[in-house]
Amino acid sequence: MADSSESHPKQRSRGKSTAVHVPVLMREVLKYLDLQTNHLVVDGTVGAAGHSQQIVQRIGIEGLLIGLDRDPMMLQFAAEKLGDEPNHVLVHSSYSELPEVLESLNERVPNGQVDRILLDLGLSSDQLADEERGFSFESDGALDLRFDTSVGEPAFELLRRLDAGRLEQIFRDYGEERFARPIAERIAEKRGKALRTASDLTEVVSAALPQSVQKTARKHPATRVFQALRIAVNEELTHLDDALKQHLFDSLARGGRLVVISFHSLEDRLVKQTFRGETWQNLTSKPITASPKEQRMNPRSRTAKLRAAIKK
Ligand SMILES: C[S@@+](CC[C@H](N)C(=O)[O-])C[C@H]1O[C@@H](n2cnc3c(N)ncnc32)[C@H](O)[C@@H]1O
Incomplete structure (x- = not known):
């Protein structure tokens, strides 16, 4: 884990660049997060901060958004998008290390717990466009595929x-x-x-x-x-499984909400099983999917499934 303000050895030196990723299920994310001013919110997969940009506006200057990403390049996009807003901090970390991240922010997150957590899993369109890591089929960059x-x-x-x-x-x-x-x-x-x-x-x-x-x-x-x-x-299922089993629950205050968007049946199954547990109040008995209009306008949204729950 490292604060993104430190320069990361592998961070690409991009000039100002425009993120191309279009966030999915925005209206539904905001509905299930049910944000209030002064909320402490973790966006565990901040990406290009599409969702986070809306979150910071809703939580106001008394709130705090903590944006995490495993990919230093995405943190750079997020920093550009969120600009000088005082109510956010970006950290280079996996969401599966959330308790350690919150501990390191103990002055701003006094008891290591937050009100809301969002995970929007998988790959960003900006990573797909990065020729150097081989995410897109025709690229001549090394077949790396690591976040x-x-x-x-x-x-x-x-x-x-x-x-x-x-x-x-x-x-x-x-x-x-x-x-x-x-x-x-x-x-x-x-x-x-x-x-x-x-x-x-x-x-x-x-x-x-x-x-x-x-x-x-x-x-x-x-x-x-x-x-x-x-x-x-990227051992993506291990990170998700570890986080769902313990770390996300421990990092949420009672009554806090966890919203997860997944794009793969194995991920969705892990989320579904977790929210059926007796420590969660499940808010989505069936997964929420994108409207036909969103699916037409943003093909990435076709496989997106959103589930949400409240920590009892
Ligand atoms: C679909 S994108 C998120 C897009 C973001 N919600 C937005 O609106 O711009 C997923 C992001 O999660 C990051 N990611 C994947 N696994 C992660 C993990 N275990 N911890 C933190 N970030 C992760 C990826 O690097 C990518 O930037």
């Missing part, structure tokens, strides 16, 4: 290290990819040769898929494989 390139292992190393069986499992479990086995086998065959960039991987995936699938696919045929690898290298 924070200072920790863990880049995706190209993972592809080199894991055997076909383990890769198949990752593509099936995290990507729900029907052709997990032939894709994993192709990658394993390639192991000796360089498979370093996003476009290298796209080529291998395409070659492993039947022609008919490639022609009729509504999404890019490599979408599921990229998603699966990203979830694996």
Whole structure:
């Protein structure tokens, strides 16, 4: 964890830049957060601060927004968006380390607990546009896929290290990819040769898929494989599971609200199971999804599921 005002070694030096990410389910997020002036709010996945910008306006100068992100580049976007507003602080951290973050802010968060927590999981469109980390299929940047390139292992190393069986499992479990086995086998065959960039991987995936699938696919045929690898290298489900089991609950005041937007069935299942527990009052018996209009205007919103609960 590091305050984002410290310069991070891997932080890209961008000039002023405009974030392209369009936040999903904004109206619904604000409804379920039910904000008041002077609330202490954690945006655990602040990204380009699309949601946070609305939050800071509603909590006023007596409130405080604590924005976390694992990606230093996104914290830079957030800092630009939130400007000089005095009621926010940005921290380079995973939301799974929230208790430590709140402890480090003990002058502003006296008992280590806040009134509201928001998580908007997954990838930002601004990360997708970052050519250097290989999030987009055709990029010639290294196939890295990490939110924070200072920790863990880049995706190209993972592809080199894991055997076909383990890769198949990752593509099936995290990507729900029907052709997990032939894709994993192709990658394993390639192991000796360089498979370093996003476009290298796209080529291998395409070659492993039947022609008919490639022609009729509504999404890019490599979408599921990229998603699966990203979830694996960032250990996204481990962070979410750890946080839901304990850290988010401990960091919320009684009567406080947790709102989570997920984009993957495994994530949504973890959230659903947590909110069914007896320590939570579940506010959404079914997940809230984007309206047809939002889905048309912002395709990312099509798979978004929002759930909310109150800490009893
Ligand atoms: C969908 S974007 C959030 C967009 C944001 N709500 C907005 O409106 O601009 C998800 C963000 O969560 C970050 N992220 C993913 N896992 C994280 C974690 N465990 N802790 C903190 N940030 C995380 C990603 O780096 C990304 O910036």
